[in-house]
Every structure is written in structure tokens, then in C-alpha cells.
């Protein structure tokens with residue numbers, strides 16, 4: 001047997017926090033219990049037919065069978081620009097301020113390679129999507145985690161970060177609407193973030209994957225690019241995945257500061273060759289004509305949110321009713337750690353929840369419910385938990 005030693009960068013990966021849950025899940029499944037997973041952040045609803053039809057047509061065109069460009073078809077970038085204009089009243093230059101992504105995870109994972117030297121500091125708002133930290137580690141960067149606390153509505157307390165830390169930081173990662181806490185950014189928060197970033201020459205990385213999963217059309221989540229001066233410091237990652245139920249398709253975009261877009265583009269130019277053009281054509285259809293469908297999906301999530309929220313209140317599980325995202329961030333009942341509670345629920349009911357610390361230390365005392373299962377299963381899960 002050969003003994004190939006893994007590269008050191010893989011030993012910097014954080015410990016796998018779901019090991020206990022996975023073990024319990026295997027045990028429960030072995031007993032024949034019916035498992036309902038409220039753990040996965042992946043829409044269960046299918047991609048709308050008109051998008052699939054657009055793929056069919058586009059896949060038949062021979063010119064789509066050749067290498068695409070990493071930057072994305074002009075028509076795709078134009079559709080992104082039109083969508084940002086329509087949705088956020090943000091103007092984007094199609095040639096310099098947009099790059100296509102093979103899903104926003106791809107872009108987020110590659111971005112630190114363009115701007116992080118070994119030892120450079122990244123600030124990461126936590127609990128968080130794990131890719132920010134892993135990508136920073138892979139690029140050799142250092143991390144300081146900034147806790148998202150309920151008393152601050154899960155917004156980063158920007159003024160609690162010392163000037164010394166700001167001065168050392170190369171970039172800051174934020175995600176609103178937030179996964180996992182479901183919090184939304186205010187304009188005031190983004191304004192202050194831009195101010196700090198300008199003062200200390202820090203790159204703002206905004207992960208905006210959930211802006212279209214909202215519940216109050218009068219109070220839609222905003223893009224940081226709506227705020228004055230954002231283009232001086234910010235790159236925003238967005239995606240068709242959550243909006244149009246297209247997680248499997250791998251299509252997204254980075255938009256914003258033209259230098260940052262060019263830097264990310266340089267990495268991509270050397271690592272990948274873009275998105276299959278037929279998928280881009282389907283993406284164009286989604287961006288142009290997807291809004292009525294997105295509206296229907298929001299109605300589905302809203303119904304689910306209300307069913308689950310009412311049931312949680314009934315059993316005394318404290319939580320905020322989310323304004324956006326398809327997650328509910330809940331307090332663990334007194335007397336349990338997150339992991340103990342989640343394991344206990346799984347063993348007794350077969351319902352899988354995600355323990356908060358899986359997203360970072362400040363997630364202790366919380367668990368996450370995902371609303372990505374159908375009503376029937378959701379009601380079944382909720383009724384089992386109610387009978388605990």
C-alpha cells in the first residue's frame with residue numbers, strides 16, 4: 001500500500017461537528033425509524049419547466065457545445081445587469097462589474113486566492129456558511145471571527161471591532177439574509193460597514209444568496225450595492241440556486257467593484273472554463289421570466305414557516321419568525337446543549353435538525369430548521385416534536 005500524505009492545508013479544516021449526529025442518524029435508521037430531515041438547505045421544489053425547456057433548446061445548438069468563457073456570455077451578464085437594475089435599482093457595467101460563477105460557492109471559494117497572502121487577516125461574521133473560513137485557510141490566511149448576537153439582531157457589531165483589527169484586516173465576510181440565523185441587514189448597517197471598510201481599506205465580501213426568499217414584499221432584503229460607496233469596497237456573490245430552485249445547475253454571479261471582479265476573474269481564467277452555455281441560456285430565461293415563479297415559491301415557504309413557527313411556539317421553543325431565508329433559528333430548550341437536544345430529538349422522533357455550533361461557536365444554544373421539505377412531511381415532523 002502506498003502512503004500518500006494529504007497536504008497540510010487539509011489538516012486546517014475545522015473539526016467535523018456533525019459526527020455525533022451522523023452516528024445517531026445511522027443508529028435510528030438501523031432501528032427502522034422513518035427519518036425526516038429538516039437539516040438540508042436545498043430547495044425540494046423542482047426547477048420551473050420553462051427553465052428546463054430553455055435548456056433543451058439551448059443544448060441543441062452546436063455553438064453551445066464548445067468551451068464557454070469563464071467571464072460568462074455577454075447575454076448572461078446583461079441579464080444579470082438587468083435583474084440587478086430591476087430588483088435593486090443598481091447599475092452594473094456588463095463588461096467590468098459582473099462575472100459568471102459555477103454557483104456562488106465556487107466564486108466565494110476562489111475569491112481569497114486572488115486577494116489573500118499567507119498571514120493576511122479575514123474577518124468572518126459567525127455563525128456562518130463554512131466556505132468563507134475554509135477558503136481563507138486554503139489561501140493561507142488568518143481568521144478572526146466576529147460573533148453575531150441576538151441582542152444585535154445578528155448584525156456584526158462593527159464598532160466593537162478594534163481599530164487595530166480593522167487595520168490588519170484584508171477582507172470581511174458578511175451574509176444577509178443570513179444563513180443560519182435568518183437575519184436581514186439594514187441600510188444603516190451596510191452604510192456603516194462601507195464607512196469602516198473605506199477607512200481601513202478592507203474588502204467587503206457580501207453573500208446575498210437569499211435575497212429572494214422573503215416574506216414581506218413591502219420590506220424586501222436589500223443588496224449592499226444599493227448603498228452609497230459600496231462599489232468602492234464591495235463584491236457581492238449571488239446565485240440562481242435558491243431563487244429558482246436551481247441548486248443542481250451550478251450557476252451564479254459575482255458583481256460589484258471592478259478591480260475585485262477582475263481579480264476573481266484572473267483566478268477563474270486559470271482554473272475553470274465557465275458555465276455550460278446551455279445552462280447560461282436557461283439562466284437568462286430564469287432571470288428574465290422567473291419572478292412569478294419565485295413569488296409562488298415564497299408563498300410555499302411562507303405557509304411552511306407559519307406552520308412550523310406556530311408548532312414551535314406551542315411547545316415553547318423560542319425562535320424568531322424569519323423575514324427572509326428558508327431557515328428558522330431556534331433556541332435550544334433549557335438544560336440541553338445544542339448537540340444534546342438535536343441528538344435527543346433525532347433518537348426519539350427521527351427528525352433531523354442542525355445544531356447551531358456546526359456554523360461556529362456563537363451557534364451554541366441554537367439549532368436550525370430548514371423549510372425545504374413538503375407540507376405533509378413538515379407537519380409530520382412538527383407533530384412528532386410536539387409530542388416529545
Ligand SMILES: *Cc1c(COP(=O)(O)O)cnc(C)c1O
Pocket residue numbers: 041102103104105106129175179207209238239240241242247250251252
Ligand atoms: C446555498 C448557499 C450558497 C451557495 O449556493 P450556490 O448553489 O453555490 O450558488 C452561498 N451562500 C450561502 C449562505 C448559502 O446558503
